[in-house]
Amino acid sequence: MGEPVPESTLPYPPIYKDKKFVVLSDWDGTITTCDSNDYMTDNLGYGKDKRRQGNLDILSGRATFRDAFREMLESISANGHTFEECKEVLRQNISLDAGFKAFYAWCKANDIPVIIVSSGMTPTIRAVLSNLVGEDDAKDIDIISNDVDIHADGTWRIKFRHPTRYVSSRRLRALMRRATRQAPRARWALLPPTTHDAWLILSYASRSGYGHDKSHAILPYRDLPDPPVLFFFGDGVSDMSAARHADVLFVKEKPGGDNDLAAYCRREGIKHVLFDDFAAALPVVQAVVEGKKTTAEVLDAGKA
Numbered sequence: 001m002g003e004p005v006p007e008s009t010l011p012y013p014p015i016y017k018d019k020k021f022v023v024l025s026d027w028d029g030t031i032t033t034c035d036s037n038d039y040m041t042d043n044l045g046y047g048k049d050k051r052r053q054g055n056l057d058i059l060s061g062r063a064t065f066r067d068a069f070r071e072m073l074e075s076i077s078a079n080g081h082t083f084e085e086c087k088e089v090l091r092q093n094i095s096l097d098a099g100f101k102a103f104y105a106w107c108k109a110n111d112i113p114v115i116i117v118s119s120g121m122t123p124t125i126r127a128v129l130s131n132l133v134g135e136d137d138a139k140d141i142d143i144i145s146n147d148v149d150i151h152a153d154g155t156w157r158i159k160f161r162h163p164t165r166y167v168s169s170r171r172l173r174a175l176m177r178r179a180t181r182q183a184p185r186a187r188w189a190l191l192p193p194t195t196h197d198a199w200l201i202l203s204y205a206s207r208s209g210y211g212h213d214k215s216h217a218i219l220p221y222r223d224l225p226d227p228p229v230l231f232f233f234g235d236g237v238s239d240m241s242a243a244r245h246a247d248v249l250f251v252k253e254k255p256g257g258d259n260d261l262a263a264y265c266r267r268e269g270i271k272h273v274l275f276d277d278f279a280a281a282l283p284v285v286q287a288v289v290e291g292k293k294t295t296a297e298v299l300d301a302g303k304a
Helices: 036-044 048-060 065-078 083-093 100-109 122-133 135-140 169-182 185-189 193-207 215-222 237-242 260-268 278-289 295-301
Strands: 021-025 114-121 142-150 156-159 229-234 248-252 273-275
Touching: 021 215, 021 278, 036 048, 036 065, 036 083, 048 065, 048 237, 048 260, 065 156, 065 237, 083 122, 100 114, 100 122, 100 135, 100 278, 114 122, 114 215, 114 237, 122 135, 122 142, 215 229, 215 237, 229 237, 229 278, 237 260, 248 260, 248 278, 248 295, 273 278, 273 295, 278 295
Parallel strands: 021 114, 021 229, 114 142, 229 248, 248 273
Antiparallel strands: 142 156
């Protein structure tokens, strides 16, 4: 059995228990050609340089995604931009990956669910998705993301799905073993067990917050008696939590080579398939679905 899902402030859609294949995909910069939150931050918030430094801090472990992302979005609201204004800006400026409509149509025709797993906010995703693919297709696509709190004075703030990090008993035991190895035993001998456990939980929570831990959109499928083959598509630091858990991880290549997810996968030794767009990814998915290639074979190829 997998680890329990951390406490979520928002509901999850039902699990597709009878499917042989499931596609889960990041939204911003993966299904879209531009990250909508980056676009808002660069143009309405504190700017590209500070936003990019925040991404690098996340990648290096100096900051959590949750805290850096919250600061990004707060800079937009602090500059006086209402949430409705932001939705309209995104409708006008965010476009779809050129191959996604055909990719989605093929998946739909072959009974393969496509689920958006995003660290953004559902209302902005729905606004752009409906604008780009139409209301009918948009309503059939499940979205697992964060939400937004809008205040009476017009300011707004992201509402994270996982505002705190859950630590399972298995993870806690592993942390205790590691901490004991790394510190003198005399130090821990001074702490009663309850204090020891609490310190570890607080320490881990303080340095590992995603806001929305995307791995927990994937892990429930792993606990099914007959789990489907899982394809995950991503591009950035928000996808790091999901990177290890898909059968086939697709990492979108970026102009200029600034791909934080690819850098993370190389550093951690996580096999993945680089792809330029969904038109390039579709034949790879088709090959696995049709039994022409195994997941290991497409991962070994490394490029769509």
